[in-house]
Amino acid sequence: MSRPRWSYVPPTAADDRLRGAVDEALLAFDERRRRDAESSLFRTLLDRTETAISATDAEGRYLYESDLNVDIDPSRAVGRTEVEAKPEYLRETAETDWEDDMHVIETGEPIYGKLRTYDDYHGYWERKTKLPRRDEDDEIRGLVGIRTDTTREKLAEKRLRRQADQVDRFARQVTHNVRTPLQMADSALAGCARSDFV
Known part of the structure; x- marks a missing residue:
């Protein structure tokens, strides 16, 4: 010492x-x-922070869950896995998330910025990062999960795509409206002899 x-x-x-x-x-x-x-x-x-953070043990049971998680009551999550803590209507999503958790815990390979949508949950989007949680001896003892709500960004992207599509349709329409009279004039001119203009 x-x-x-x-x-x-x-x-x-x-x-x-x-x-x-x-x-x-x-x-x-x-x-x-x-x-x-x-x-x-x-x-x-x-x-x-507006980012939801969680921590699990090596079996995927919550040690901590921030109160920003809309699907899980943090006071009921501790000691349970994601599958046990999430409501029944999100069971399939919870199983996929738990499999991701176990992959990170078993392999030590983090998952960065995985985008997930919950269509059943009013089009909610989030970006997830899952990192192995290690002890002083560098042994994996669980994971730390970080989730950020990206719904606003995704909705803005959709609006921008719609607006870009509208601009594209408008440009095609303008091009068509200008090109059609020009093509008709060109055809009419092609049928005329040079002497018709003198």
């Missing part, structure tokens, strides 16, 4: 056991403060 940055016991103290005990207590206090600060930062991230 390394000596803490600061110590209340002078190095000249006669009792090494006392100095060791105080140093250990100070190290533990430093570590606890660091963990509390990290926990506070994490809690702020969870509470202040």
